[in-house]
Amino acid sequence: xxxxxxxxxxxxxxxxxxxxxxxxxxxxxxxxxxxxxxxxxxxxxxxxxxxxxxxxxxxxxxxxxxxxxxxxxxxxxxxxxxxxxxxxxxxxxxxxxxxxxxxxxxxxxxxxxxxxxxxxxxxxxxxxxxxxxxxxxxxxxxxxxxxxxxxxxxxxxxxxxxxxxxxxxxxxxxxxxxxxxxxxxxxxxxxxxxxxxxxxxxxxxxxxxxxxxxxxxxxxxxxxxxxxxxxxxxxxxxxxxxxxxxxxxxxxxxxxxxxxxxxxxxxxxxxxxxxxxxxxxxxxxxxxxxxxxxxxxxxxxxxxxxxxxxxxxxxxxxxxxxxxxxxxxxxxxxxxxxxxxxxxxxxxxxxxxxxxxxxxxxxxxxxxxxxxxxx
Amino acid sequence: xxxxxxxxxxxxxxxxxxxxxxxxxxxxxxxxxxxxxxxxxxxxxxxxxxxxxxxxxxxxxxxxxxxxxxxxxxxxxxxxxxxxxxxxxxxxxxxxxxxxxxxxxxxxxxxxxxxxxxxxxxxxxxxxxxxxxxxxxxxxxxxxxxxxxxxxxxxxxxxxxxxxxxxxxxxxxxxxxxxxxxxxxxxxxxxxxxxxxxxxxxxxxxxxxxxxxxxxxxxxxxxxxxxxxxxxxxxxxxxxxxxxxxxxxxxxxxxxxxxxxxxxxxxxxxxxxxxxxxxxxxxxxxxxxxxxxxxxxxxxxxxxxxxxxxxxxxxxxxxxxxxxxxxxxxxxxxxxxxxxxxxxxxxxxxxxxxxxxxxxxxxxxxxxxxxxxxxxxxxxxxxx
Numbered sequence: 001x002x003x004x005x006x007x008x009x010x011x012x013x014x015x016x017x018x019x020x021x022x023x024x025x026x027x028x029x030x031x032x033x034x035x036x037x038x039x040x041x042x043x044x045x046x047x048x049x050x051x052x053x054x055x056x057x058x059x060x061x062x063x064x065x066x067x068x069x070x071x072x073x074x075x076x077x078x079x080x081x082x083x084x085x086x087x088x089x090x091x092x093x094x095x096x097x098x099x100x101x102x103x104x105x106x107x108x109x110x111x112x113x114x115x116x117x118x119x120x121x122x123x124x125x126x127x128x129x130x131x132x133x134x135x136x137x138x139x140x141x142x143x144x145x146x147x148x149x150x151x152x153x154x155x156x157x158x159x160x161x162x163x164x165x166x167x168x169x170x171x172x173x174x175x176x177x178x179x180x181x182x183x184x185x186x187x188x189x190x191x192x193x194x195x196x197x198x199x200x201x202x203x204x205x206x207x208x209x210x211x212x213x214x215x216x217x218x219x220x221x222x223x224x225x226x227x228x229x230x231x232x233x234x235x236x237x238x239x240x241x242x243x244x245x246x247x248x249x250x251x252x253x254x255x256x257x258x259x260x261x262x263x264x265x266x267x268x269x270x271x272x273x274x275x276x277x278x279x280x281x282x283x284x285x286x287x288x289x290x291x292x293x294x295x296x297x298x299x300x301x302x303x304x305x306x307x308x309x310x311x312x313x314x315x316x317x318x319x320x321x322x323x324x325x326x327x328x329x330x331x332x333x334x335x336x337x338x339x340x341x342x343x344x345x346x347x348x349x350x351x352x353x354x355x356x357x358x359x360x361x362x363x364x365x366x367x368x369x370x371x372x373x374x375x
Numbered sequence: 376x377x378x379x380x381x382x383x384x385x386x387x388x389x390x391x392x393x394x395x396x397x398x399x400x401x402x403x404x405x406x407x408x409x410x411x412x413x414x415x416x417x418x419x420x421x422x423x424x425x426x427x428x429x430x431x432x433x434x435x436x437x438x439x440x441x442x443x444x445x446x447x448x449x450x451x452x453x454x455x456x457x458x459x460x461x462x463x464x465x466x467x468x469x470x471x472x473x474x475x476x477x478x479x480x481x482x483x484x485x486x487x488x489x490x491x492x493x494x495x496x497x498x499x500x501x502x503x504x505x506x507x508x509x510x511x512x513x514x515x516x517x518x519x520x521x522x523x524x525x526x527x528x529x530x531x532x533x534x535x536x537x538x539x540x541x542x543x544x545x546x547x548x549x550x551x552x553x554x555x556x557x558x559x560x561x562x563x564x565x566x567x568x569x570x571x572x573x574x575x576x577x578x579x580x581x582x583x584x585x586x587x588x589x590x591x592x593x594x595x596x597x598x599x600x601x602x603x604x605x606x607x608x609x610x611x612x613x614x615x616x617x618x619x620x621x622x623x624x625x626x627x628x629x630x631x632x633x634x635x636x637x638x639x640x641x642x643x644x645x646x647x648x649x650x651x652x653x654x655x656x657x658x659x660x661x662x663x664x665x666x667x668x669x670x671x672x673x674x675x676x677x678x679x680x681x682x683x684x685x686x687x688x689x690x691x692x693x694x695x696x697x698x699x700x701x702x703x704x705x706x707x708x709x710x711x712x713x714x715x716x717x718x719x720x721x722x723x724x725x726x727x728x729x730x731x732x733x734x735x736x737x738x739x740x741x742x743x744x745x746x747x748x749x750x751x752x753x754x755x756x757x758x759x
Binding site for chain 1: 582583584586587619622623719
């Protein structure tokens with residue numbers, strides 16, 4: 001089986017699992033307890049906070065551990081909500097864990113703007129500029145699209161913010177970017193940054209939110225006051241420590257280089273077989289994720305047939321395969337009939353070139369078989 | 376003693392066959408109550424469930440209300456049919472300042488007091504014990520029923536719970552339901568079972584064009600249907616090859632017509648092989664292009680030896696949905712997985728097909744081969 005759905009989730013590192021076990025079975029103490037062994041666990045968690053801050057180049061600010069990206073995004077957005085009517089800006093390409101929170105804000109009577117994407121999958125900066133003003137409370141734009149791999153230019157977003165909405169907060173869903181690309185929250189003045197451990201070989205059910213100025217955030221969960229009262233509930237210590245271990249094992253530059261090669265091999269292999277140009281790729285600067293467009297074949301059909309042939313690929317956001325339509329590709333102006341003909345292929349630096357070449361061949365052949373039958 | 380008093384409706388009409396019908400009904404009741412402690416007894420015109428645990432009463436009622444052939448039931452107090460015992464039972468009734476009426480039914484004509492007299496006497500007793508209550512013969516808030524049966528027992532109850540009605544499952548034979556995963560076909564299965572027909576079911580899937588979830592959805596529907604129609608066999612057949620062949624060789628506007636003609640042929644083959652006496656579909660007149668009178672003539676035309684029953688034929692969609700909600704299949708049916716009928720959907724399916732044209736298009740196919748291939752892919756799932 002060749003797994004090409006690494007944007008959906010990744011396999012946990014053995015070493016991270018070992019750390020998980022360590023903190024689940026041996027150092028299992030509640031970090032809020034007063035005795036020394038528990039205090040030590042609390043200190044170990046502080047180490048992971050420092051690690052995350054270092055990797056996103058954060059000078060100040062806080063890291064709040066959460067139960068994953070969905071929770072981080074909810075906390076970032078709902079926690080920024082204040083009394084009165086404000087304006088909130090989202091890109092049309094956001095993950096459901098942001099998009100549906102935005103919908104909830106709308107329901108609560110706030111003014112919400114969804115900024116369309118351009119055909120390369122990035123947010124339309126001109127339209128963004130038009131919607132920013134001094135009433136804008138929060139701008140939430142993802143760094144890397146989980147669907148197309150497109151990378152938004154956050155420096156540009158930040159410039160626009162400085163110009164039109166200097167008091168607005170900038171939230172960035174960094175799930176597909178963290179530990180894959182160099183992130184600098186200072187350079188783009190990011191206020192809130194979401195990460196999720198299982199996207200970089202950590203455990204599921206654990207994530208974090210970077211917060212530049214905790215005074216600007218309110219908690220949305222009430223309880224024992226853990227995580228500076230921003231996220232009550234006993235911390236998932238084994239998960240947090242395993243996340244730290246996973247971060248340790250990642251070399252962003254080196255991995256990027258490996259994946260760039262895999263991406264090229266994949267595309268080259270398909271192109272060499274596909275003489276009639278029936279398969280095309282949404283072009284982005286991101287080697288980790290490719291959105292593949294197939295002429296006249298339904299992406300879900302191909303996905304199922306590929307599964308039978310031993311290759312697992314994604315159909316857009318794995319969280320939303322059950323829903324019809326695709327808001328993100330639609331926003332890029334892609335024809336409705338073609339949207340159904342997309343699959344998402346996503347790579348991991350642990351994969352080898354032969355495996356990717358084989359997968360590309362299988363994908364092409366399987367596509368061709370179906371195409372022959374449905375053309 | 377607290378009991379459940381069961382009434383069966385239409386069985387009265389069945390003359391000499393009545394015993395056979397009753398035997399089936401009793402068998403079905405016993406099956407429905409399997410695993411719950413109880414005693415079953417019959418008296419003319421009524422069945423009595425007794426000796427059960429109080430805590431099981433609601434489950435017993437829930438299961439009995441799904442047994443076809445039962446008309447209604449009441450939670451009743453069973454006593455000896457003597458004036459003394461009836462009086463002492465009626466004396467316990469509290470009407471809480473509401474209007475009431477006493478209904479007396481006397482199947483045992485040897486009971487010494489006439490129905491009228493007994494109603495009067497008991498009404499008087501209730502009035503005496505409940506100073507704030509009054510008699511209302513037309514719109515009573517509280518009904519007090521006294522049912523004196525031939526087994527020398529009397530049953531005192533106030534409420535009547537409606538059951539399914541219909542005929543005992545199995546007394547009409549057994550058929551094959553085409554179960555698509557949509558809203559209509561489970562309703563059809565339910566309605567036909569209510570007329571006493573047992574069912575097996577047939578589902579066509581088009582993997583990889585349809586998903587595993589689409590098949591799992593049908594399994595969930597089958598499971599829900601089971602609580603009414605009892606355990607059954609679900610035949611799952613791959614239709615992929617057939618659809619690809621039609622797509623490749625036939626006129627697009629006849630795609631669905633020919634698809635359905637082949638489905639009917641597969642269904643008839645399964646019926647004959649399993650001694651099933653009818654095909655049941657969820658078709659409703661005019662609902663979609665393939666459900667016009669002409670379409671049904673052409674698709675049904677290939678079935679030569681058994682009838683096709685279409686219980687939803689004259690129903691509006693909203694009425695079908697109401698039943699789907701009642702039998703708890705609606706929310707599952709509307710899950711958005713493509714079924715095999717939506718794959719290869721032509722832009723303009725023919726609304727009034729004719730048999731000659733369909734037969735002409737079918738000449739491009741090896742129908743016998745395709746039907747056999749379908750049957751070879753068959754998986755039989757026991758819904759039990």
